[in-house]
Amino acid sequence: MSKQQLKLPPRDEVLKAIEKKVGEKLLLYAYKLRKWFPIRRGIKEVLTRQPPRFVRAVDTITFYIKEGETFCLVGESGCGKTTTGRTLIRLLEPTGGYIFYKARPETIKEIKELQKNVYVKDGFIDLTSVNAKKFKPLRKELQIIFQDPYGSLNPRFKIKDILEEPLLVHGIGETLEEREKIVLKALEDVKLTPPEEFAYRYPHMLSGGQRQRVGIARAVILNPRFIVADEPVSMLDVSIRAEILELMNELKRKYGLTYLFITHDLAVARYICDRIAVMYLGKIVEVASADELIDNPLHPYTKALIAAVPEPDPELRYKFKEVPIKGEVPSAAAIPPGCRFHPRCVALDQHPELREQCTTVEPDLIEYENEHYVACWLYRRGQS
Amino acid sequence: MAKYVLEVEHLKTYYYTYKGIVRGVDDVSFKLEEGESLGIAGESGCGKSTLAFSLLKLVPPPGRIVGGKIVIDGQDIVKMSESEVRSKIRWKKISMVFQGAMNALNPVYTVGYQLAEPLIYHKGYSKKEAIEEAKKYLEMVGLAPEIVNRYPHELSGGMKQRVVIAMALILRPKIVIADEPTTALDVVVQAQILNLLKKLQRELKISIILITHDLSIIAELADKVAVMYAGKIVEFGPLDKIFLEPKHPYTQALLKSIPRLRGSKEKLEWIPGTPPDLRNPPPGCRFHPRCKFAMDICRKEPPPEVYLEPDHRVLCWLYGKEKRNSQG
Numbered sequence: 001m002s003k004q005q006l007k008l009p010p011r012d013e014v015l016k017a018i019e020k021k022v023g024e025k026l027l028l029y030a031y032k033l034r035k036w037f038p039i040r041r042g043i044k045e046v047l048t049r050q051p052p053r054f055v056r057a058v059d060t061i062t063f064y065i066k067e068g069e070t071f072c073l074v075g076e077s078g079c080g081k082t083t084t085g086r087t088l089i090r091l092l093e094p095t096g097g098y099i100f101y102k103a104r105p106e107t108i109k110e111i112k113e114l115q116k117n118v119y120v121k122d123g124f125i126d127l128t129s130v131n132a133k134k135f136k137p138l139r140k141e142l143q144i145i146f147q148d149p150y151g152s153l154n155p156r157f158k159i160k161d162i163l164e165e166p167l168l169v170h171g172i173g174e175t176l177e178e179r180e181k182i183v184l185k186a187l188e189d190v191k192l193t194p195p196e197e198f199a200y201r202y203p204h205m206l207s208g209g210q211r212q213r214v215g216i217a218r219a220v221i222l223n224p225r226f227i228v229a230d231e232p233v234s235m236l237d238v239s240i241r242a243e244i245l246e247l248m249n250e251l252k253r254k255y256g257l258t259y260l261f262i263t264h265d266l267a268v269a270r271y272i273c274d275r276i277a278v279m280y281l282g283k284i285v286e287v288a289s290a291d292e293l294i295d296n297p298l299h300p301y302t303k304a305l306i307a308a309v310p311e312p313d314p315e316l317r318y319k320f321k322e323v324p325i326k327g328e329v330p331s332a333a334a335i336p337p338g339c340r341f342h343p344r345c346v347a348l349d350q351h352p353e354l355r356e357q358c359t360t361v362e363p364d365l366i367e368y369e370n371e372h373y374v375a376c377w378l379y380r381r382g383q384s
Numbered sequence: 385m386a387k388y389v390l391e392v393e394h395l396k397t398y399y400y401t402y403k404g405i406v407r408g409v410d411d412v413s414f415k416l417e418e419g420e421s422l423g424i425a426g427e428s429g430c431g432k433s434t435l436a437f438s439l440l441k442l443v444p445p446p447g448r449i450v451g452g453k454i455v456i457d458g459q460d461i462v463k464m465s466e467s468e469v470r471s472k473i474r475w476k477k478i479s480m481v482f483q484g485a486m487n488a489l490n491p492v493y494t495v496g497y498q499l500a501e502p503l504i505y506h507k508g509y510s511k512k513e514a515i516e517e518a519k520k521y522l523e524m525v526g527l528a529p530e531i532v533n534r535y536p537h538e539l540s541g542g543m544k545q546r547v548v549i550a551m552a553l554i555l556r557p558k559i560v561i562a563d564e565p566t567t568a569l570d571v572v573v574q575a576q577i578l579n580l581l582k583k584l585q586r587e588l589k590i591s592i593i594l595i596t597h598d599l600s601i602i603a604e605l606a607d608k609v610a611v612m613y614a615g616k617i618v619e620f621g622p623l624d625k626i627f628l629e630p631k632h633p634y635t636q637a638l639l640k641s642i643p644r645l646r647g648s649k650e651k652l653e654w655i656p657g658t659p660p661d662l663r664n665p666p667p668g669c670r671f672h673p674r675c676k677f678a679m680d681i682c683r684k685e686p687p688p689e690v691y692l693e694p695d696h697r698v699l700c701w702l703y704g705k706e707k708r709n710s711q712g
Contacts, residue, residue, distance in 0.1 A: 076570040207658045208428075237427045237597055242641045242652035264570060271643040271652065294645060308575035309645045310600040314627045317604055320582060321575045328540050328573075 006032055006060065006096040011119055011126055015100055018064060019122065025066040026102065027258050028088070028226060029124075032060045033097035035080075035087045039333060055333045057083040059282035060097070062365065065226075067102070070252065070259040072269040072290070074305070075279035076329060081262045082147075084279070085228040088260065089142040090127055090135055099127040103141060104225070110137040140170055143219040147231040149211035153203040159214055160199040163187070166222050186217040189254075190247060209240040213247065220251055228260045233268065245272050266309050270294050275371075278302045281332055281340045284365055288372040298374040300324065300347040339363055339377065347378055354378065388455075389558050389591055390416040390439075390478075395452035397431075397438045404663040408434035408447060410615035416608075418558070421585060421592040423606030423623070425599050425638065429659050431615040432595045433483065436561045439593070440480055441469050456559070475502055479552040480561040484568060486544050489536040495522075495547050496532025502555050521550040525580060542573035546580065553584065561593045566601060578604050599642060603627060608695075611635045614660050614670040621696035631698045633675050669701060677702055 036054035057080040065071045073081040086092045103125045114134040119126035146152035163183045173179035187195035190213040233241040277287040286299040297303045304325035324346040338359040365375040399406040408431045424432045437443045482488045500514035519529035525546040566574040609626040611619045619632040630636045640653040657674040672682040690703040
């Protein structure tokens with residue numbers, strides 16, 4: 001059809017290349033993942049046969065996540081980080097791209113029984129090839145922790161019911177007693193003790209931090225491998241954030257989890273993540289290990305983000321903070337041509353020779369140093 | 385002697401609910417010199433927003449100011465009638481940038497009209513004059529004056545925040561309360577708004593009372609810091625003292641719980657437990673159930689206010705000891 005559809009190379013090739021690069025540890029690989037939301041067209045546009053327009057929330061991004069790591073997506077609101085997280089576990093239908101995920105053998109077997117034509121190779125399953133209605137076995141492995149602990153728990157359910165629901169859906173625990181045991185253990189895992197007492201409370205009787213623990217318990221109760229944590233601490237007070245982050249780390253060690261951690265706060269990302277990807281307007285602009293990214297940022301946008309983070313240092317009040325960025329984020333429905341960051345880029349003013357390239361051709365994400373990827377023309381001189 | 389623009393003495397604001405009395409602000413005192421900025425820090429539910437509303441005499445029912453004094457420019461507003469506060473104090477002497485400023489604007493009026501409204505009602509300007517004046521203030525907060533004809537939905541979050549700041553400044557108050565002015569904003573915009581507040585603070589010589597749970601924002605702006613816990617100010621002092629030599633265990637724990645971007649990546653600490661129910665706070669020191677240093681006396685008697693230095697005070701038994709010994 002239109003530009004919306006991508007031409008993708010065969011899955012075998014893509015998978016082989018990434019397996020060679022990352023090796024054993026690879027857990028999840030999103031290849032040219034894309035989520036475009038169509039905009040409703042006005043009558044005039046329909047009559048004049050204007051091409052359909054889209055909000056390009058996630059625009060052809062590629063990244064991999066290794067087993068046992070915490071991978072962070074950082075960016076301003078509206079940059080597509082939540083959409084990416086949700087698309088990865090198929091809470092939203094991807095518009096294009098592949099998602100390879102190394103599932104447990106028993107899950108793959110289950111899926112294969114339900115659907116014949118899924119793509120499975122070397123223990124990897126392409127999540128985009130699974131029919132949405134046949135996805136249930138995979139849900140056990142792919143879970144999510146939501147941002148808002150106030151909105152994500154049903155106020156009419158007791159904590160016990162909230163945690164029991166996934167068990168019922170997946171048919172785990174035959175008797176009530178068995179299920180109760182699992183629920184209490186999950187509550188203990190997230191340190192809501194004594195669990196018997198919390199199990200019979202309603203969400204409104206808990207504080208924000210406690211509710212978020214219930215949210216976490218709900219995500220881990222099915223014994224998943226991969227959890228998307230969508231800003232799990234942004235609605236909590238600073239004083240209890242650290243506790244929740246520490247709890248997540250502990251559960252990760254205990255159950256061998258892998259997190260995709262979505263946050264807008266670089267300081268939090270530095271604290272919890274192994275690798276950080278910075279997103280801007282639906283594109284990943286830089287990926288590196290957490291320390292490397294913060295100590296040695298390459299992309300002008302990353303530099304601006306880092307400069308903007310407030311520090312608890314009393315000296316700072318005498319200075320104005322210089323944030324090397326111009327203007328405001330454009331709408332995701334009207335993404336600037338070329339490098340989508342160019343209208344706000346300060347580096348562009350210092351390098352007028354790059355202007356033409358930056359404003360017309362979109363830079364790819366390339367490996368600048370070992371596992372430090374950046375999408376910026378500044379770092380590609382002589383290569384293009 | 386320095387002149388105080390704001391003196392709060394033994395202020396008590398209680399909410400009379402069906403389930404009992406919630407002591408939102410319980411015996412709070414502080415003074416603010418002209419041009420000085422104060423940061424009020426604390427967890428949610430510690431009474432910082434109630435304190436802010438009390439200063440404007442805007443406490444929502446069933447809340448009420450039940451005692452104490454708020455002296456603004458030599459006048460005690462607790463004793464004043466509502467109409468007097470409205471005509472003389474509110475917005476003229478003290479104004480406020482509300483939390484969630486994005487929703488503080490009325491969607492059906494233009495930005496210009498909303499900005500100009502206080503001028504029309506308070507100063508008797510004609511609409512045209514008032515809008516001209518509003519344009520000046522928009523420029524001051526870094527917006528194009530043409531915005532007067534726009535509606536709030538046409539502006540981005542950062543721009544709306546700027547409009548709300550301009551609105552708080554338009555009657556030239558000496559004190560501006562900013563209640564979580566940047567929480568809903570992205571880091572880049574947040575940094576820009578903080579720069580703007582710093583600039584205004586210097587140029588207009590206003591006192592900003594910054595209310596936030598994020599201590600790193602306070603570090604950017606305030607001269608003095610008040611740390612609140614369960615309706616009381618547990619530590620009050622100059623910014624450097626609070627950040628570099630915090631005395632109260634609560635302040636110390638708060639500072640250690642902030643994840644930092646630079647410097648060493650030490651393990652974060654946190655404060656166990658949850659803030660107390662203000663309907664019946666724990667006896668003695670309100671912080672004792674969560675305090676690492678809690679002693680017997682903390683559980684029985686409320687701690688004394690100890691002045692470590694003339695401008696640095698702390699509400700804690702740890703420092704009360706010496707004083708007590710010398711007395712007895």
